Amino acid sequence: MLEPDSIDATAAALQAQAYLPSRELATAAFLALRLKRPLLLEGAPGTGKTAIAAALAAALGRPLIRLQCYEGLDLAAAAYEWNYARQMLEIRLAQAQDRQRTADDLFARRFLIERPLLQALTATPAPVLLIDELDRADAPFEAFLLEFLSDFQVTVPEFGTITAAEPPIVVLTSNRSREIHDAVKRRCLYHWVDFPDAARELAIVRARLPGIAEALAAQVVAFVQGLRRLDLYKLPGLAETLDWSRALVELNAVSLDPATVQSTLGVLLKYQDDIARVQGSEAARLLAELREAARA
Numbered sequence: 001m002l003e004p005d006s007i008d009a010t011a012a013a014l015q016a017q018a019y020l021p022s023r024e025l026a027t028a029a030f031l032a033l034r035l036k037r038p039l040l041l042e043g044a045p046g047t048g049k050t051a052i053a054a055a056l057a058a059a060l061g062r063p064l065i066r067l068q069c070y071e072g073l074d075l076a077a078a079a080y081e082w083n084y085a086r087q088m089l090e091i092r093l094a095q096a097q098d099r100q101r102t103a104d105d106l107f108a109r110r111f112l113i114e115r116p117l118l119q120a121l122t123a124t125p126a127p128v129l130l131i132d133e134l135d136r137a138d139a140p141f142e143a144f145l146l147e148f149l150s151d152f153q154v155t156v157p158e159f160g161t162i163t164a165a166e167p168p169i170v171v172l173t174s175n176r177s178r179e180i181h182d183a184v185k186r187r188c189l190y191h192w193v194d195f196p197d198a199a200r201e202l203a204i205v206r207a208r209l210p211g212i213a214e215a216l217a218a219q220v221v222a223f224v225q226g227l228r229r230l231d232l233y234k235l236p237g238l239a240e241t242l243d244w245s246r247a248l249v250e251l252n253a254v255s256l257d258p259a260t261v262q263s264t265l266g267v268l269l270k271y272q273d274d275i276a277r278v279q280g281s282e283a284a285r286l287l288a289e290l291r292e293a294a295r296a
């Protein structure tokens with residue numbers, strides 16, 4: 001499909017992929033496409049940062065290339081690597097045939113193994129490149145990214161500079177376990193992805209689980225929204241809301257009751273301290289609130 005020409009069209013294209021963005025996120029995505037700038041998304045885990053890249057790729061009919069960051073991620077894994085084995089073979093063959101090989105022959109393009117960043121520059125049509133969880137990578141990698149993000153190019157010392165014919169659409173995400181360097185931020189448009197409000201969260205649950213009972217979906221969302229107002233160590237994200245909804249559907253639950261909540265809290269909360277805190281009185285209080293609200 002063509003690039004959306006408005007914020008509304010961007011939101012609609014994402015919604016068609018069952019991704020329901022906030023107005024602010026749709027605006028950020030639209031501007032990133034228009035200005036051809038990378039989009040840096042920060043926010044709590046499970047708020048839809050990774051998923052928007054896949055939704056954008058599907059909406060625009062472009063391939064998705066994903067680079068998952070981790071501590072120690074280096075150029076060889078992120079951008080390119082020389083195919084050492086093939087170079088050695090080439091030398092052997094040349095020796096056997098008594099041909100001369102120069103170093104230049106050996107650092108030719110066909111010996112270059114493309115990793116995600118380089119693939120993103122050479123793929124057609126220009127892909128959506130997801131650089132996921134950049135906060136897990138370390139500072140030298142961020143420094144390397146600077147050239148990539150500002151010029152959409154990679155310089156291979158033995159070979160030269162490889163530039164994108166058409167720049168990829170770049171989405172970077174961070175769970176903010178540490179601050180991303182200012183120099184990276186400067187090259188990007190920035191958006192903080194928040195937890196959705198109740199109305200959008202309910203719409204997302206319905207979009208992702210079309211079969212769920214209306215009343216159950218509403219209760220799940222109200223309960224999760226209530227949990228997010230508590231001072232927990234790790235607040236449940238959308239991923240947890242959807243997992244919990246699926247679990248409840250699996251258990252044939254039609255509405256929330258204390259016993260069901262009690263036995264499924266581990267789908268929603270992943271820290272024993274949080275579970276202990278919510279189990280019993282907090283859960284009962286939230287459920288009572290739900291009933292109140294339903295009656296009102």
Ligand SMILES: Nc1ncnc2c1ncn2[C@@H]1O[C@H](COP(=O)(O)OP(=O)(O)O)[C@@H](O)[C@H]1O
Nearest residue numbers: 018019020021045046047048049050051238239
């Ligand atoms: N706005 C949204 N609309 C529809 N589904 C969403 C939305 N945001 C998140 N999700 C779903 O929630 C889950 C978690 O999202 P994810 O992108 O993995 O979170 P993050 O990368 O922020 O940790 C995924 O299954 C995703 O499809």
Ligand SMILES: [Mg+2]
Nearest residue numbers: 049050051173
């Ligand atoms: Mg993610």
